[in-house]
Amino acid sequence: MNLDDWHLAFISACLVLILIICSPVVIETLKVRQEQFFMLAILGEEGMTEQYYPSDDPDISVNETIHWTMYLHNQMGEVQYIAVKVKLLNSTMKTPDYSSYNPSPEPAVYEIRHVLMNNETWLYPLDWNLINAELNGEKTSIKSMMINEDPLQINVESINGYNFRIVLELWVYDETSNRFNYGWIEQQGLQTAWNQIWFNVTRPG
Amino acid sequence: LSKKLQILLKLFFILSIAFFTLSASQVLGDESEAVSSVSQAENSLDSAYLSLLEAERAGGDVSEVVKVLNTAIEYYSEAERAIKKGEYDTAVLLATEAVEASNVVLEADLGLIAVSKYVEGADLRNQLYLSLGAVIFIIPLSFLGWRGFKEYYIENIKKMRPEVVIDEP
Numbered sequence: 450m451n452l453d454d455w456h457l458a459f460i461s462a463c464l465v466l467i468l469i470i471c472s473p474v475v476i477e478t479l480k481v482r483q484e485q486f487f488m489l490a491i492l493g494e495e496g497m498t499e500q501y502y503p504s505d506d507p508d509i510s511v512n513e514t515i516h517w518t519m520y521l522h523n524q525m526g527e528v529q530y531i532a533v534k535v536k537l538l539n540s541t542m543k544t545p546d547y548s549s550y551n552p553s554p555e556p557a558v559y560e561i562r563h564v565l566m567n568n569e570t571w572l573y574p575l576d577w578n579l580i581n582a583e584l585n586g587e588k589t590s591i592k593s594m595m596i597n598e599d600p601l602q603i604n605v606e607s608i609n610g611y612n613f614r615i616v617l618e619l620w621v622y623d624e625t626s627n628r629f630n631y632g633w634i635e636q637q638g639l640q641t642a643w644n645q646i647w648f649n650v651t652r653p654g
Numbered sequence: 655l656s657k658k659l660q661i662l663l664k665l666f667f668i669l670s671i672a673f674f675t676l677s678a679s680q681v682l683g684d685e686s687e688a689v690s691s692v693s694q695a696e697n698s699l700d701s702a703y704l705s706l707l708e709a710e711r712a713g714g715d716v717s718e719v720v721k722v723l724n725t726a727i728e729y730y731s732e733a734e735r736a737i738k739k740g741e742y743d744t745a746v747l748l749a750t751e752a753v754e755a756s757n758v759v760l761e762a763d764l765g766l767i768a769v770s771k772y773v774e775g776a777d778l779r780n781q782l783y784l785s786l787g788a789v790i791f792i793i794p795l796s797f798l799g800w801r802g803f804k805e806y807y808i809e810n811i812k813k814m815r816p817e818v819v820i821d822e823p
Contacts, residue, residue, distance in 0.1 A: 452807060463796045470788045474781050528710050528720060530703045562727045564720050599735050624704055
């Protein structure tokens, strides 16, 4: 190694040393942004994506209690205030729209609000049963139901009691408009999360 | 007798109407008070959440405060359900609990924001000063080190004597 080579090695070593010393300040200033998202799911009786109904039979009776668990995960990088709106629909009622990012226009029968820390998973028990379902000719109407022991008056009908569904929509509190909005804004634009599970009421009481 | 009976009946009729009017206004009054309390609780929750967000962004550990805010949200949700059931007094009580818990969150957040801003600012400042000091120390030291090394290197070169190798045929 001649003197020029030693000179180069010396300068390089100094630069590396300076970089190591300054790295904590650089890391603190340029914090890395993670991918942002929410996860919403409904789990069955055993806390898995199965056994949503007793004996796995989606034909449910009045007063038959269904045990679900709502699964919600926050990966938005900070604490979030959310509302999950529970809606009861039949097969012809509008569900949330993937392309226009609009929620279902039907009113919510039940609402769950919670504040989630970043990277927190929240499991919420969702026990429900029908209190009153009436048969009028071909149509079966659900008149009242109970969610987590709260009685709710509703009126949703379906032909022969087939194809009712429970829809869960995720609404997120928006700090600029100071209200809950359907979905959330991330780097790729507006994102939404909703879930539905179908059931039949072929034995109204 | 019939006149007296008529007067009594009229009196009973007037009293009944007055009683029903009073009862209805009492119920409506209770309902509007409950609705107003729940609406106030909702506003308190919104403010508490926004201050919580600010505290977290300032670098504060908000995990314990989140628990209190979630308790406040539970009170609020129960108050809303109580209104639907017509239990207006219960709704007012629960809404008041929600407001009180939200106020606890607000106060805790204000403290967290102040402490976090001070600690974070101080941490970053200390780190920056430390890094700058180290760099200022390293540059002249390495310059001196290099000069010393260079002199030592040249001295060594000067001390070297060329060896004469005689190649004998």
